[in-house]
Amino acid sequence: MAKRDYYEVLGVPRGASEDEIKKAYRQHALKWHPDRNPGNKEAEARFREAAEAYEILRDPEKRAHYDRFGHAPAAPPGGGFGDFAGFDLADALRAFMRDFGGGGFGGFGDAFEQQSARGGPRERRGNTLELRLPLTLEEIATGVEKVVKIRHMRACSTCHGTGAKEGTTRKTCPVCHGSGQVRLVQRSILGQLINITTCDRCRGEGTVIETPCADCAGEGRRREQSELTIQVPAGVSNGNYIPLAGMGDVGPRGGAPGDLIAHIEEIEHDLFLRDGDDLLVEIPISVAKAALGGRIEVPTLGGGRAAIDVPAGTTPGKLLRLRGKGIRSLKRSKPGDLLVRIDLATPAKLSDRGKKLLQEFDELPEAKPAAPRRPRDDAGR
Template sequence: MARDYYAILGVRRDATKDEIKKAYRRLARELHPDVNPDSATQDRFKEVTQAYEVLSDPEKRRMFDMGADPYAPGGGGGAGGAGGFGGGFPFDDIMNAFFGGQAGGRGGPRDRMRRGRSIKVRVELDLSETAFGVTKDITFPTAVLCETCQGEGAAPGTKRETCDMCQGNGEVSQVTRSFLGQVMTTRPCPQCEGQGVSIPSPCADCAGEGRVREKVTRKVQIPAGVDDGTQIQLAGEGEVGPNGGPRGDIFLEIVQRPHPIFERQGDDLHCTIAVPMTAAALGVSMTVETLDGNEELDLRPGTNSGHVITLNERGTKRLNGPGRGDLMIHVNVETPTKLDEEQESLLRKLAELRSENQPPGKFSPGQGNFFSRLRDAFNGAR
């Protein structure tokens, strides 16, 4: 005799999925074997469970409405398993009925709104911009909210609808038979991709995604003291998520362009200045370039090549602290390589006056030959 699963659960034939679940939970509390262990109640509980299993599955319910009973002999159902319960026993729904929780893989519909992707943008800056900070307009491609549908994904005048395959649950169940009995497997609904809703008329501008790609320009404040490779995070300024989800982040990667004069090392700047031999010997006043403008520098007489002149607080501003680095000016004394007869004569006369026409070779401490350095290393190791 054909069974009427609607009558078993006490619901109308046009009952919604929520009404069917509510009826089943009410009956499950009354008939559960832990509450009523007698055999008649167990048979009734089994019947109620089978009814819910059929009516809660859109495909099985459609088959039942057409006259097919999956639990009839030869219908792909049937009882079995321990304790007189079918292998497709929906244990997670029993847990829901008693504890309000979930057991197993049922997770409900997936959240349509997901966070957008974070993006990285390279920002090229001059040395002066990294040293003192700058406000910069940056342009980059990203995903923005679709203004036509405001992130809904549906064409104007339409709306999203409950998925007719999963009835808004986001998941579909399938019962298969094995040597252990019936096994129920649950997977995301292939029609709505687990979201529980479908869009019959997608927005023409975003194809139902709720966002579109375009180039945008942002005005950003670059702090003073950033260096090559520094990353700056702009929270919530990245791509809009699918279906109008929250934005990701933007990570600005600073790229410092090479400077023709200065080399940066941390907060300090280094440069090299070439000084003629005569100027180094006699001393000279000269103009040097800094990030703050030109400054006058007095080179004292007798300056040697390799001498370093430090200009305090002429480097870059410190990113995470007060003050600035220094400017290190490295002196390179140039020796002339081409002399005319008059210049050579004057230099020879100067060498004679200074008794330097045949200067003796001199060794400074630590400048010995290989064998002396090896001997010192050996003696130090003993």
């Protein structure tokens, strides 16, 4: 089902201030809070929807992106806040607790820390790991397959992730009887409230280990080194990232694995500057070539060369364009261009004959410089 407009969800105009957005969210959160609507799935969905809208609109950067692109993710394969496909009741409750405190809803922060909205034993998800992925311009231009080595927590091969000694099993927690949580009913000005806390005995897992695995000390996981292959598409840039689902740390005792996030880092090139999908290179030419014009060869990314015509009367700083010789784009099918900025190679030393020729040239009427003029705003660009 298509998502509703976030402004519509909170009932505020698109130009609403931060205070107006916060006030509207609080009204919706109190109206649809699960404690006021026990067992009401529609109210729970409205509560989550309001929290999701608030999380985007309260953040200036996320709000600006939403105003421009709607519900679309920030950029493939990364580089932004992404969507909220995994925004569950736990996230919604944390958002409410963060900005409005307990307010009669105490206890939810711990109870839902890593627990599904349906309740029950908590599955502790593993950590999300991050790494830097340095790339050359040549690799960025074509796309590349990178092999990296990481150290991350993997399921213990001895106990197969249970944390219990081989031949034994985990037992149901005698305190919470397998629910992973302890509930306390309270009354407040809002009516009957249920204060949910994580079971201290089993740490919310619903089961306990009587005889832990000796190899992993009951954790159900061990740190190992893995070799991973990362497919990098052409056209990525600094700020992009590539998520690898499930390649982070596995959770303790059978918990789901976290993700691995590879952050793109562009290595500075010795010759080319990058401007989006375009490349820029500076080529010095002789005074004669600038005056007479002619064809020159320029280097291209990857070690090739391409010919380009220099118009007669070319001045320093002039930009010439080789179309399609830039970087392949993430968003367009056509690659960018190679921009060639012309510079004049003035000889530092001259022979007697060279000096004589230049002096003769300087005496010609057409060699006289033009009158002084005001610089252009775009000079040298």
